[in-house]
Amino acid sequence: MATLDLSGVQKAFGATRVLHGVDLAVADGEMIVIVGASGCGKSTLLRIVAGLETPTAGSVRIGGRDVTALEPADRDIAMVFQNYALYPHMSVAQNMGYGLKIRGLPRPEIDRRVRDAAALLGIEALLDRRPRQLSGGQRQRVAMGRAIVREPKLFLFDEPLSNLDAKLRVQMRAEIRRLQKRLGVTSLFVTHDQIEAMTLGDRLVVMHQGHAAQVATPMEIFERPADTYVAGFIGSPAMNFLEGVLAGGGRAVALRAGPTIPFADGPRPGPDGLPLTIGLRPEHLRLEAGGLPLAIDLAEPLGSETVLHGRLPDGEALVIRLAGPAPRDGTLPVTLPAEHLHVFVAEGGRRLDPAPA
Amino acid sequence: MSTTETTRGLALPAEAAPHRQGPRPDWVAHAVLLLGVLLFFLPIWIVLMGSTHDAATIGRGEVPLLPGGHALENYRAALEQGGAGVPVGRMLFNSTVMALAIAVGKIAISIISAYAVVFFRFPFRQLAFWSIFITLMLPVEVRIFPTFKVVSDLGLVNTYAGLIIPIIASATATLLFRQFFLTIPDEFVEAAKMDGAGPVRFFLDVVLPLSRTNMAALFVILFVYGWNQYLWPLLVATSADVETIVIGMVKMIGSEANTDWNIVMATCVLALLPPVAVVVLMQRWFVKGLTETEK
Structure with a gap:
């Protein structure tokens, strides 16, 4: 020993x-x-x-x-x-x-x-x-x-x-x-x-x-x-990455795909407009009325779950993992839950945590 | 998805399989093989039969294809008086010593050289390997006179050492062992390092046992090679003490009239036996080694 x-x-x-x-x-x-x-x-x-x-x-x-x-x-x-x-x-x-x-x-x-x-x-x-x-x-x-x-x-x-x-x-x-x-x-x-x-x-x-x-x-x-590499490497299917910029005085992210999502866990340090990479695990995404329209191009039914591959209106790819069977195609509304966002600085990919209070 | 479709799909290849042999009858193959056997076996048969007749029969120019009644006396004569005054037994012994020493020596030296070249990193390693490799391309005859000079200066003419040492190194065997060692996985070397086995232990405990099959095969080839040596023994072994059977046989053939062909043929048969024995005995080993392939 x-x-x-x-x-x-x-x-x-x-x-x-x-x-x-x-x-x-x-x-x-x-x-x-x-x-x-x-x-x-x-x-x-x-x-x-x-x-x-x-x-x-x-x-x-x-x-x-x-x-x-x-x-x-x-x-x-x-x-x-x-x-x-x-x-x-x-x-x-x-x-x-x-x-x-x-x-x-x-x-x-x-x-x-x-x-x-x-x-x-x-x-x-x-x-x-x-x-x-x-x-x-x-x-x-x-x-x-x-x-x-x-x-x-x-x-x-x-x-x-x-x-x-x-x-x-x-x-x-x-x-x-x-x-x-x-x-x-x-x-x-x-x-x-x-x-x-x-x-x-x-x-x-x-x-x-x-x-x-x-x-x-x-x-x-x-x-x-700790960074986008680790985030993408661990977890299956791999984490989704969306582009965005810091907004609202560090309290939210303005996604290129459209919505601005406020951070659930506190403001990030940095100037507004700082390019960010937002990570979202496939299993945290939900299909809910009023979400972003996701055009499904591939569905993988695995029995206990279904993995859907699709594209957001701005062309970014997004993968969702849903429990049980799910619709095979069409355009589905997806919501991005604020409490599950992973925030990384786009340049270098380091994780950006809320500034200590 | 119907079952009939599946069975039909499976039946097709099964139906086709027996047609593979085609209409060619077996006797063609047998005839070709028989021809080959005749071609190789006939000379040996003639020697074998010739050794059982008396000198007069062969002297008349007959080529007997059936055994005669003088086998015992011919073989006794060969073994006791031999040709040119040296008994065949002595020459057989000399040849055996030479062939064994050459085979064993070549294997021992090549396996160690190959081990050094493959498993160690040292300056001029590649140079050493290529120097060995290049000597492959030189026939023995090219260096035979300088070699004779060296052997004679060392006073080794008419000794076993003089007979054996100049042809004991083998570039071919070194190359073969090198190629084999390259197929030994690096993991074995690393596992041995973890186990604490040094280079000598690794050689004795891992490399040598794994090389058994190769060594057996090489032994057969090199024994026959050593046994059949002609030019070198002809130069260096001039006294009866170290005369080999191959040289002895040539010396027995004098002028047409003076040659006891029956004795020569008996000697021939005796000279055949040791290499044949080695091939037959080692082949069992060899096949065993092949079927027990452990890699």
């Missing part, structure tokens, strides 16, 4: 800068999910923590000890790889015990740890099999087992669920979370899947172009995204 502290971690491959200084403090036993689109630097960050890459600048501390210059094996960490990296010529038990064998642990101790981990994961019956005789889910468990037997200070997961089919992924996701809570090992989990991120993490790190765009709990990120 340990804390993990990253400070000012930068990485450049030649002239290409991949990480622009990432700071992160992970508490003991916490599960942090690093999420972002491909190429955002999330895997590089994980590999730096693992010691598989050397940071160009900055430091990595595990349990207060600076490990920046240490080899992966000396960092007391364990990693679950995307393709599991199980040695094909070794049995499951040998795969799980290999790291311990190299560390020179006595045979009975290795056997005991392997058996304990196998019992924990429900794979005792597979210990003598070869990886190729296992299904995807079983391999995943073995890869977990290999990490667990090490009894490390830190677990690292590099998109471990991306090779599983959808159903198994949901199941393994829950299992990983349960296991991590039970073992209480500080963990870093990299994924590009926002659902995985939301369900697994105590906190999320949303990476964007080599920066940590936001570090916060899943609900905080959902409710108060």
Whole structure:
């Protein structure tokens, strides 16, 4: 069990800068999910923590000890790889015990740890099999087992669920979370899947172009995204963005689509006419008489809900999520609820909160 | 959406499938194969039969296609006196030592060189690889006289070392191992790093076991290559102690009249046995390795 502290971690491959200084403090036993689109630097960050890459600048501390210059094996960490990296010529038990064998642990101790981990994961019956005789889910468990037997200070997961089919992924996701809570090992989990991120993490790190765009709990990120990138990345279907300008002395937004909506939570600092981006989640929009006319061009019935894609009179796209069945086409009146507005400065996309009273 | 439509759709390909074989009868294929077998097997058959007749039969210019009654004495003569005074047994032993050492040595050296080239980053790595690669294009004959000079200056003429060392490096095998190592996922290397396995452990515990199939295949090819060496042993092995079977056979063929062709043919058959044994035995391994493909 340990804390993990990253400070000012930068990485450049030649002239290409991949990480622009990432700071992160992970508490003991916490599960942090690093999420972002491909190429955002999330895997590089994980590999730096693992010691598989050397940071160009900055430091990595595990349990207060600076490990920046240490080899992966000396960092007391364990990693679950995307393709599991199980040695094909070794049995499951040998795969799980290999790291311990190299560390020179006595045979009975290795056997005991392997058996304990196998019992924990429900794979005792597979210990003598070869990886190729296992299904995807079983391999995943073995890869977990290999990490667990090490009894490390830190677990690292590099998109471990991306090779599983959808159903198994949901199941393994829950299992990983349960296991991590039970073992209480500080963990870093990299994924590009926002659902995985939301369900697994105590906190999320949303990476964007080599920066940590936001570090916060899943609900905080959902409710108060720090910028338009995070707002658009987390949530499905993605948040709608409408253009507008600050109006009424900072008390309202004048949307390009027509209406001026007063802010429900207080005035924003800034001059009138400041260009804004207004975010609205699809599930917060309602069909009500007297709203803006939305010309529907696509309806996606999903059973328990319907997703409608349409355009406002000024041409801006808008997606609505409605519970239950809904009209398939035509023009429908949409109201934009003032209490659910997310306000961002158009330039740079930063969130604009009400000025403190 | 009717069920009839669906079944008809499914029935079509099933109906078409048996027609694939067409009207071509099987005997054509068999005839072609038979021709191929004859072409390859006939010379060996003639040698095999020739080794069971007495010298006079062959001396008359007959090519016997049926076994004669002198098999035992011919083989005994070959094994005991041999040709040119060196017993066949001795020559077989020399050839076996040379072929084994060449095969094992080539595999050992190439696998280590390929490991260095693929898994390590060091200055002049590419240069080293290309230097190895370029020697692929030089036939042995090109460097045979300078090599002989070196071997002779080192006093290695007429020794096993002189026979083996100059042909123990293999650019081809290095290249093959390199190509195979490139297919080993990076994740294995990284997992080994996390497990704390250093380069030597990784080589012994992961790379070597994964290369078993490749090593078996290469061993077969290289053993036969070593066994069939002619030009180099001809130059460097002039004493009876280190004479190989291939050279021995050539020496046994003197003038037309003086040659005991029956003995030569018996020696030929004996010379065939070890490479055939290696191919047959290793093939079982090889097939096992292929069916157990673990990647």
